[in-house]
Amino acid sequence: MVETLVEPDAAAPVLDVRDLSLRFRGFDRDLLSGLRYSVRSGETLCIVGESGCGKSVASLALMGLLPPTAVEIGAADVRFCGEPLDLGDQARLRSLRGASMAMIFQEPMTSLNPAFRIGDQIAEAVMAHSGATPAEARERAVAMLRKVGIPAPEERLNEYPHQLSGGMRQRVMIAMALVNDPALLIADEPTTALDVTIQAQILDLIRDLQAETGMATIMITHDLGVVAEIATDVAVMYAGTIVEAGPVERIFNDPQHPYTIGLMSSVPRLSGPRQRLTTVPGTVPTPQTMPDGCRFSTRCPFARPVCATDPPEREFGAGHRALCHFAPLETMLERSA
């Protein structure tokens, strides 16, 4: 296989996605609708949302990991390292995957092959994308395992995934993903299955490796705490759309979309008054019950008839945008006397 690494241009985003829409074949509604986001070298974009909002599907589509027989991808304009990327071009995606674009998943036990030694699995990733000999690949695997903080890597190399703890397995996954120096790392809930003390270790590790290699990272998570910890930019997804996006400090300190506000109010906190939690009422609509216009309108306490039409995208400076008819809420709305 020929190396297809592209030299990243420092100013241009590593990944620039515009108007990504996707539907399952046989459905007449888009599952993902008009997604737009980009991430630069050394930055971390967190895509945050609840189960079923489409945050994982969006990344699987980018990596070409969705079966083409099951989904139709709209005319998306995607640029990777400055070059257009056709999401239908399976051969090209295959050569990028694991080389300049890598992914780690939530459950390391199901993403590692239980029948192979971890050293062989990492070495395979090296050999698949370069002309390295088995001995060189093995050396690279040892170096990588050491880098992700696995003690005695020369011995661990010969162990099987079941012999490792959850935290160690996730470190192995990270070693495997980063062994070819990717320009972009997509991490799908990498710490959700781990305990908090181990989660803190893994987040530190990802941050350190990113500072060292300058890779761009897309972190998919449902945990706003993790977002506050690691993000430079945030995209809040709800029911297949990005309802709000912007720099992390804007999203936390100055959220505009009612869903973002509801989500932030629902999070139990470690400090501050122990009061009753504010909630987001109801549940996420299914593709069959998806409302027209604003997809959050069925749960929004501010919803009005106008919300059945597509909400406008409003800009608040510094790349902060939200999809809502009534943003900013404090000037558009008032309490009745």
Add this chain to the structure above:
Amino acid sequence: MSEVILEATGLTRHFKVGGTMFRRPDTLRAVEDVSLSVRRGETLAIVGESGCGKSTLARMLMRLIDPTAGEMSFEGRRIEGLRGAELSALRRDMQFIFQDPFSSLNPRMSVGRIVGEPIETHAPDLSAKDRRAKVAELLEQVGLRPEHADRYPHEFSGGQRQRIGIARALASGPKLIIGDEPVSALDVSVQAQVINLLADLRDDLGLTLVIIAHDLAVIRHMSDRVAVMYLGGVVEEGPCDAIFAAPRHPYTMALLSAIPEAEHGLERTQIELVGEMPSPIDPPPGCRFHTRCPFARERCETEVPALREAGDGHRAACHFFEEIAAETPAVVARGGAARPAAAAERFALYADALAGREVRPRAGPD
């Protein structure tokens, strides 16, 4: 304070693991000498990471497994050896909510039957009509609609299924409910709904709750008292506010400091733990936490620390907690950037609209 409803003394559970014809099995010390008391009307939270023994403890309290040693009493009555009809009678007063709302409901039973079954068991004299009325009442109590009784579990979302599980637990009219991670499988917005529901039910029905969880922030919003477990033992116990404001055991401090808070720009003092929890098959001697404790000294390697008084009803199992507390800054992060007034007003509008107050567009027709 009111009377003790559930009490456990020296509760221990060992499991035999491995072992062949030629080799003795190892002993896994899942829970070692745990003593707890739960007072009527309060919520006790048992918190810890995976493998600390909290679920084994919960299953012993539920009488789903028997303890290897120790005593348990419910309303002053010994319960660890109960069998048959007596155990069944105990189950009327003590019910459970499970973590996974997908696997804890029988997919082949309608919601009406799931919720109605405990009524049938514990009140066999009730007519079918009365039972149906009772099921409808229970479903309304947990925020579902009576007509949901004819549907099947797969037709509901995770949060709604957890509500069904709660309705089933309430059906026998229990005094105590034990929940093993009742909200950890749910999304944030739905989790908040279920936390509020449990708080309302506790207040309305005068229930006592024992909640097992790993998420300290959830615990803080649900409980009156907290017990922190590490490797089979309770390392700290006390009133919720005291534990969060002034944790005494280094493990509790580390646990609190590791939780990422959903706020931007917080200053944190992180107490980093190296390595992972040792195996309960071969726990370290002395203080179980000493292999990972950043404050460990020689004495910790040999001498097992007992739970000692650290304030009003607050106890910690550490030889040196006074010294450690004196030299460690507060671990719960404070002082994030305040939200600007406009954003604060947005949050206030959201809360008002949710509470039913009318919020309308300022100008022009809708």
